Amino acid sequence: xxxxxxxxxxxxxxxxGSGRRGRGDQKLPGGILAGERGTWRKKWTDxxxxxxxxxxxxxxxxxxxxxxxxxxxxxxxxxxxxxxxxLPVVGARPLxxxxxxxxxxxxxxxxxxxxxxxxxxxxELLAAGGLTLEAAARDDDHPLVIGGGVxxxxxxxxxxxxxxxxxxxxxxVALPPVLQFLVAQWPxxxxxxxxxxxxxxxxxxxxxxxxxxxxxxxxxxxxxVQSDAPARVVxxxxxxxxxxxxxxxxxxSRILSPRAEFSDLFLVELGRGCSRNxxxxxxxxxxxxxxxxxxxxxxxxxDHCPPAIRRIGLLGMEMAAPETLAAISAxxxxxxxxxxxxxxxADALTPAxxELLAASRIKTAVLAPxxxxxxxxxxxxxxxxxEAVLQAGEKLAAIGVTxxxxxxxxxxxxxxxxxxxxxxxxxxxxKRGLLALGRRRGRLTEIQLSVSxxxxxxxxxxxxxxxxxxxxxxxxxxxxxxxxAGEANVRISAEAPDKAYFQxxxxxxxxxxxxxxxxxxxxxxxxxxxxxxxGLGVDPSWYASRPRADGEIFPWEIVDPGITARFxxxxxxRALAGKSGQPCRVGACKVCGVCDG
Ligand code: SF4
Numbered sequence: 293x294x295x296x297x298x299x300x301x302x303x304x305x306x307x308x309g310s311g312r313r314g315r316g317d318q319k320l321p322g323g324i325l326a327g328e329r330g331t332w333r334k335k336w337t338d339x340x341x342x343x344x345x346x347x348x349x350x351x352x353x354x355x356x357x358x359x360x361x362x363x364x365x366x367x368x369x370x371x372x373x374x375x376x377x378x379l380p381v382v383g384a385r386p387l388x389x390x391x392x393x394x395x396x397x398x399x400x401x402x403x404x405x406x407x408x409x410x411x412x413x414x415x416e417l418l419a420a421g422g423l424t425l426e427a428a429a430r431d432d433d434h435p436l437v438i439g440g441g442v443x444x445x446x447x448x449x450x451x452x453x454x455x456x457x458x459x460x461x462x463x464x465v466a467l468p469p470v471l472q473f474l475v476a477q478w479p480x481x482x483x484x485x486x487x488x489x490x491x492x493x494x495x496x497x498x499x500x501x502x503x504x505x506x507x508x509x510x511x512x513x514x515x516x517v518q519s520d521a522p523a524r525v526v527x528x529x530x531x532x533x534x535x536x537x538x539x540x541x542x543x544x545s546r547i548l549s550p551r552a553e554f555s556d557l558f559l560v561e562l563g564r565g566c567s568r569n570x571x572x573x574x575x576x577x578x579x580x581x582x583x584x585x586x587x588x589x590x591x592x593x594x595d596h597c598p599p600a601i602r603r604i605g606l607l608g609m610e611m612a613a614p615e616t617l618a619a620i621s622a623x624x625x626x627x628x629x630x631x632x633x634x635x636x637x638a639d640a641l642t643p644a645x646x647e648l649l650a651a652s653r654i655k656t657a658v659l660a661p662x663x664x665x666x667x668x669x670x671x672x673x674x675x676x677x678x679e680a681v682l683q684a685g686e687k688l689a690a691i692g693v694t695x696x697x698x699x700x701x702x703x704x705x706x707x708x709x710x711x712x713x714x715x716x717x718x719x720x721x722x723k724r725g726l727l728a729l730g731r732r733r734g735r736l737t738e739i740q741l742s743v744s745x746x747x748x749x750x751x752x753x754x755x756x757x758x759x760x761x762x763x764x765x766x767x768x769x770x771x772x773x774x775x776x777a778g779e780a781n782v783r784i785s786a787e788a789p790d791k792a793y794f795q796x797x798x799x800x801x802x803x804x805x806x807x808x809x810x811x812x813x814x815x816x817x818x819x820x821x822x823x824x825x826x827g828l829g830v831d832p833s834w835y836a837s838r839p840r841a842d843g844e845i846f847p848w849e850i851v852d853p854g855i856t857a858r859f860x861x862x863x864x865x866r867a868l869a870g871k872s873g874q875p876c877r878v879g880a881c882k883v884c885g886v887c888d889g
Pocket of ligand 1: 580882
């Protein structure tokens with residue numbers, strides 16, 4: 293097997309700094325791989341060449357644990373050489389990061405989609421790389437295009453017209469058997485293999501074998517299945533090995549780069565999924581049942597942290613028991629590292645956790661009320677009181693936090709102006725408390741309110757709910773900004789609602805939308821995305837802002853993560869009635885359909 297090597301700058305690698313070009317014309321940011329750890333360099337001779345695309349910037353891609361894992365799984369196979377592609381600079385031809393080759397040199401073109409908003413970017417990248425976008429128009433002279441990642445797991449249909457094969461679920465279990473099959477066929481890969489893949493591998497979805505029909509209102513009527521393909525595709529899920537099986541290693545940062553979004557952070561997964569049942573959160577539903585990794589698996593992941601990296605970021609803290617957190621923290625401290633936290637549960641700041649935060653000299657902390665008022669937090673099943681947020685803010689300021697970030701969504705089901713005014717009131721009360729504390733300590737804590745627009749996602753109870761609409765979201769945002777304008781020590785930032793609108797269109801899109809995205813990616817850009825879609829005869833509001841009825845067949849139901857539509861519809865009704873839901877109780881519950889109880 294080829295060894296994973298530290299990267300030395302290859303003279304042939306094109307860099308913007310040197311102005312040198314490789315075999316194509318993409319300019320890579322100066323020395324993009326310089327300082328990167330975890331890079332694979334393998335010879336191509338007699339190996340199956342695989343392109344691995346992440347349709348976003350290098351900084352975002354290099355921080356994505358899923359993409360890193362797939363890169364390793366591919367290259368750990370001795371008969372495979374996998375090279376990565378990220379977004380090139382505008383107008384440039386995409387080339388692989390490792391050897392500067394174009395997409396058309398690869399037999400397999402794999403992509404990992406984490407965010408549905410990146411779907412159009414992905415298609416543009418494929419087009420810029422010289423690929424024919426419509427799968428139906430490609431023959432065996434073209435590479436096979438294979439899709440994966442949580443974005444397509446949630447709903448593969450918008451990218452179905454461009455994709456030959458989807459591999460759905462968690463890569464550790466879904467990818468290796470399919471890869472082994474493809475390696476065995478290499479160099480005689482071809483579309484004739486697709487029906488076999490669909491029939492023999494439960495996580496494989498071959499869109500060409502399924503034919504949608506629609507009713508007169510445009511809603512999906514049925515998916516007709518051809519050949520031996522299953523009626524629905526079950527994503528593969530990882531489980532901890534039983535006694536006697538090979539021990540597992542929890543997910544961790546396999547690529548470390550000074551240019552990554554979390555450049556100085558080594559990330560370790562404490563588990564997958566979440567037991568809290570927040571109704572807006574797609575990850576909390578499709579990763580069911582929630583799984584916490586054993587201390588041994590987490591310890592094994594920590595063993596991979598290079599000595600030079602001092603900070604450890606723990607993912608999945610929401611679920612971890614205080615004793616587990618304490619044990620892991622002690623281990624991290626023992627190794628001379630400090631901890632970093634993405635977001636903290638306001639109602640779970642135990643004295644031990646606060647001690648740990650203080651020892652890690654945390655200066656910025658994030659709390660996520662998500663809903664503007666207590667009523668909305670009941671609707672989304674966040675279950676967080678204002679008092680819990682106020683107390684958490686003061687506790688964090690007391691241990692030296694100088695920036696307190698609050699995440700909140702606008703446009704949640706049932707939201708009214710009164711909810712936004714309640715948020716403004718909470719921020720003012722929080723500010724008063726922090727001010728009093730700051731005066732005593734001689735150091736003020738700033739509040740940063742970060743606002744995003746709510747996007748209804750498939751496989752959540754809000755899959756039935758309409759997106760609030762750009763004009764309404766802008767109005768609510770202005771209301772918030774107006775109320776908080778001039779408040780010293782309070783800053784507000786917001787994502788553009790138009791971006792969320794595009795996500796809302798694609799999130800619950802179908803193949804007809806996918807064909808329009810292909811036309812947009814391949815054609816000349818005239819006007820914004822809304823105008824382009826409308827020009828292609830597609831009404832974006834039909835996808836984003838149409839209320840869905842209980843009982844409607846959804847395009848994403850081609851995937852079967854085990855959650856029943858009955859459960860989701862009942863949860864939606866409970867949400868609208870302002871009733872909270874139960875958290876997961878693995879081993880003692882069958883309510884959503886995923887577990888045997
Ligand atoms: S059946 Fe119960 S415990 Fe299992 S995933 Fe569903 S809600 Fe959670």
